[in-house]
Amino acid sequence: MRLNFNGVNKAITFSFDDAVTQDIRLIELLNKYNLKCTFNVNSELLSKKGVLICNDKKISHYKVHYDDLKYIYEGHEIAVHTLTHPNLTQCDDLEVIRQVETDRLNLSQLVGYEVVGMAYPCGGVNNDERVAKIIKENTGVKYCRTITANNCFDIQENTYRFNPTVHCVNFQNMMKLGQEFVELKSETPKVFYVWGHSYEMDLESDYWVKLEEFFKLISNKKDIFYGTNKEVLL
Secondary structure (H helix, E strand, C coil), rough: CCEEECCCEEEEEEECCCCCHHHHHHHHHHHHHHCCEEEEEEEHCCCCEEEEECCCCECCCCCCCEEEEEEEHHCCCCEECCCCCCCCHHHCCHHHHHHHHHHHHHHHHHHHCCCCCCECCCCCCCCCCCHHHHHHHHHHCCCCCCCCCCCCCCCCCCCHHCCCCCCCCCCCHHHHHHHHHCCCCCCCCCCEEEEEEHHHHHHHHHHHHHHHHHHHHHCCCCEEEECHHHHHHC
């Protein structure tokens, strides 16, 4: 973990999964407020079309086309999300390596730079010490994000089971934490890490508005570093 972030002690980073077409709208907002994000991609699911049922509502789950990956995510970071989105805790050692490292190599070729980050796929218990050890010792991945929100900004030693601060649709808590982070005066490094899926913004009519309100709150502060997961964690 970095000791400081370009001379400041606070950093915020974002991480969104699945490489769905709603990411295009999300990136427009991120760029508007000079924010940086890491997007976690399943290389063997690119270009596929699907629909999710969330809270009894149909949500588009169309994946971006593999030919467009480099262009769409330019200026942000692409990271591993495994080839096909299995729960790695239920895979044997060789399959964990295949799902992670082959995805990493595929994505590196598509975007033209070495991919080194990752977010564990699936909900629930989607990671453990066995899987983290396999990834650390057998792949080129250098950090992995869980889905276990910790509601704090403290530096974490284990970058292979890195817990985010808050989930993006927990708006009330995210705004509260955002205000605390903006006002925070710290002499030691602090990280605010937001994770989620851009398709979740389609769950309610005002979710995109609420997300932009958070971006307005947190952005363009002289004492905050805005970076991708790699830029913040490594």
